[in-house]
Structure formats: C-alpha cells, structure tokens
Amino acid sequence: MQELGTPAARYRGAVEHRPGLDPAVADVRRAVRVGLAPRAGRGTVVVALSGGADSLALAAATAFEAPKLGLRPVAVVVDHGLQDGSADAAAAAVAAAEGLGLDARAVQVEVGTAGGPEAAARDARYRALRVAAREASAVAVLTGHTLDDQAETVLLGLARGSGATSLQGMPATSDLNGVALLRPLLDVRRETTRAACTALGLRPWADPHNTDPAYARVRVRDRVLPVLEAELGPGIAEALARTATQLREDADAFAEMIDETIEDIVEHAEAGISVSIPALAANPAAVRHRIIRHVVASEFGQSLTRTQTLEVARLVTEWTGQGPIDLPGCRARRIGTRLEFTAR
Structure with a gap:
C-alpha cells in the first residue's frame, strides 16, 4: 500500500x-x-x-x-x-x-x-x-x-x-x-x-x-x-x-422535434398509450425509432434495445398480421391504424 x-x-x-x-x-x-x-x-x-x-x-x-x-x-x-x-x-x-x-x-x-x-x-x-x-x-x-x-x-x-x-x-x-x-x-x-x-x-x-x-x-x-x-x-x-458534443447537439434537436411530433400523434389508451400508424410510417426511420423508444421510456420507464425497437417498427412498416410483441414492462400490438402499448 x-x-x-x-x-x-x-x-x-x-x-x-x-x-x-x-x-x-x-x-x-x-x-x-x-x-x-x-x-x-x-x-x-x-x-x-x-x-x-x-x-x-x-x-x-x-x-x-x-x-x-x-x-x-x-x-x-x-x-x-x-x-x-x-x-x-x-x-x-x-x-x-x-x-x-x-x-x-x-x-x-x-x-x-x-x-x-x-x-x-x-x-x-x-x-x-x-x-x-x-x-x-x-x-x-x-x-x-x-x-x-x-x-x-x-x-x-x-x-x-x-x-x-x-x-x-x-x-x-x-x-x-x-x-x-x-x-x-x-x-x-x-x-x-x-x-x-x-x-x-x-x-x-x-x-x-x-x-x-x-x-x-x-x-x-x-x-x-x-x-x-x-x-x-x-x-x-x-x-x-468533439464527436460526443456534436451527437449531443443532434440528440437535443431530435428530442425537441419528437416532443412536438408526439403531441399530435399519441393518444391515451386503456392501460397504456397508442400512436398513429400513418403518422409513424410517414416519418424517417430515425424519427420513428426514437418515438417508439421515447413512448416506452416515458410511459413505462423501460429502455428498448435496437432489436426490440426494430421489431416494434415492423408492426408499422412491414405488418402482415403478426401478433403482439412482449417488451420490457409492456406489450406492443397493432390495432387498426393505431400502435398500442399496454402494461404487462
């Protein structure tokens, strides 16, 4: 010593x-x-x-x-x-x-x-x-x-x-x-x-x-x-x-954009929250994925992995009738034109 x-x-x-x-x-x-x-x-x-x-x-x-x-x-x-x-x-x-x-x-x-x-x-x-x-x-x-x-x-x-x-x-x-x-x-x-x-x-x-x-x-x-x-x-x-600083600036801009977007496309659902499918589909993939992660984090206090985020996104862009997806703290499923997240 x-x-x-x-x-x-x-x-x-x-x-x-x-x-x-x-x-x-x-x-x-x-x-x-x-x-x-x-x-x-x-x-x-x-x-x-x-x-x-x-x-x-x-x-x-x-x-x-x-x-x-x-x-x-x-x-x-x-x-x-x-x-x-x-x-x-x-x-x-x-x-x-x-x-x-x-x-x-x-x-x-x-x-x-x-x-x-x-x-x-x-x-x-x-x-x-x-x-x-x-x-x-x-x-x-x-x-x-x-x-x-x-x-x-x-x-x-x-x-x-x-x-x-x-x-x-x-x-x-x-x-x-x-x-x-x-x-x-x-x-x-x-x-x-x-x-x-x-x-x-x-x-x-x-x-x-x-x-x-x-x-x-x-x-x-x-x-x-x-x-x-x-x-x-x-x-x-x-x-x-410098890379960290630049990415943080980008993230702050994204966060502001997403906050504004969410106000128009999110609705409360029974035991959870739902998001407009057409609105999600109309956004670039980066924004769509951030909205999905943001909804789960803010509503259920959980973080999604990249794989989990992509699986949820497929309910929006590649839906062929697949059923609900179990996620940390919640479940995602497509109902008509809404993507619904409910507590597990």
Missing part, C-alpha cells in the same frame, strides 16, 4: 502559490468559472473530491472562483471502503480541501454489487453526493471528469454498440435527483489537472483502481487510446470529445 503519511504532512504547501499564474491553473480556473457563472449568488456548491489530480485541481479552482461569484464551496469525500487504507486516503483528501480553505468532510458508503463493481461504486457515490448536497442546500454538485474521461466514455459506448445515446458521452450539466450535476472540466485534459496540482504544490492520491487492468476503463486509458494515438496520430481524445 502506498505510504500516505499524516494528512497535514502529505498536503503541506497546499495553499502556497508560486509567483505568476501557471497556465494549467489558469485553464482549470477558467473552466470552473464558466461552469459556475450561471449559478452565481445562489448559495452553496459541493465539490466531489477523491484526492486524485482531477478532483483536487477542481477543488482548488472552485475554492478560488466560487467566492468571487457569491457561492460557498464545500468538499465531500466519499470513502467507498473498497481497499485497505481508504479511510486514511479520505482523511488526506479532507485535509487537502481544508488547506485550500474549503469546508470538507468524508462520508463512508456501502457499495453493493448490482451492475458490477464500477457501476455499484458509482451509484453509491452519487447517492452520497445527492444526500450531502441536500443537507447543505446546495445548488450544484461538481465532479472532476475531464476530456480524457469523456473520450474513454465514448470508446466504451462504441464497444457496447448501444447507439448514439452512449456515444454522446457525459453532459456538462445534468440532473442528480433535483440537484444540478456539473462537469466543468470536460474541455480540460488530464495532463492539465496534474500540472495544475504540481503548480499549486498539491500532491494527489494515486488510486490503485485507476491502474487495475481488470477494469475496462483502465484498459481503454492505458492500452486502447495510446495505440490509437500511435497508429492514427495525436488528437484522438479531442476528436472523440
């Missing part, structure tokens, strides 16, 4: 600033300032702090920028308890935040098994952050996801083959059960956060899980992206992040 030392000793010099402003520090501060600006003067913001370089650079920038915007920053360290010494690492991260002038505390969580270790840890972490934000009456939670994290997310989505939704990556702003979740560093490289920590005299904690090849994300980071860079040239991570 890595020697942590005492929290105070490990982060000695955390509040020291070198003469002049280091470019990396300036980049991180600028990103945080832009991300926080829409919420200026509205109360408290919570920084999710692991002690790693990304979240530590984020905490330092938030400590500097938030008060100037009339915001009170606090740091929350989530201790997942998944490895020996996690409590010491959490205490060190709290000390680092306090050295930066932040109020900080550690929260210990229990991690389940649903969805695998990465998903279970993420779910537990976000639950803890949501509770902490509500206790602090915070208007937002900030996480330290970088451009590199975005690129890794896009590649993992591509490998899963789950369509444009997964290729959109992480949004800069999303909802965490009523609290805004902000990712202000999505345009900042991981090497920049490390450089910012060095410039500020901060010593990040190296999480062993971040180098464990048992995790798919680690293999993408340490093996796949370097190979792509070597074989295709530099700038792969930036290109993947």
